[in-house]
Amino acid sequence: MRSRARANLFYNSPMEACVVICRTRKPADRRGKILFIDAIHEVARERAQSYLKPENQRRIAACYRRFQGESGFAAVVSTSEVLEHGANLSIPHYVRPIENRTARFGDNDLTTTFSAFVATGREFWLQMDALGDTLVAIVDEVASDV
Secondary structure, eight states, X not given: OHHHHXXXXXXXXXXXXXXXXXXXXXXXXXTTEEEEEOOXXXXXXXXXXXXXXXXXXXXXXXXXXXXXXXXXXXXXXEHHHHHHTTTOOOHHHXXXXXXXXXXXXXXXXXXXXXXXXXXXXXXXXXXXHHHHHHHHXXXXXHHHHO
């Protein structure tokens, strides 16, 4: 029962989750630095439920252990830089997505082109999922009041 409760913690929720790890005994070479990991593209979504597959969990954990930047995925930022930006902890502020503006259908195979298309439409579909989830919740609420 307990693991099931954790598994459904954000069930049917349009919000994205963020995990913050704070350490009181950080290794000396990591002090004064913050590791930001943008794992949004690691999330699988099926039937209004988002989850991380084991391979995605391993990638995130490996990046955390390495504590190094990775283009489009992670960035190590000094606390002074974060403070210069008004203490903004928004992950997209520090981890910029990799953009491929020059790719055309003729330059790539169909799989690569489709993947690029899906990535560019990600925000739209997240908003559509959130809208759908909201409408389902409203219908369920109205039905329970009847």
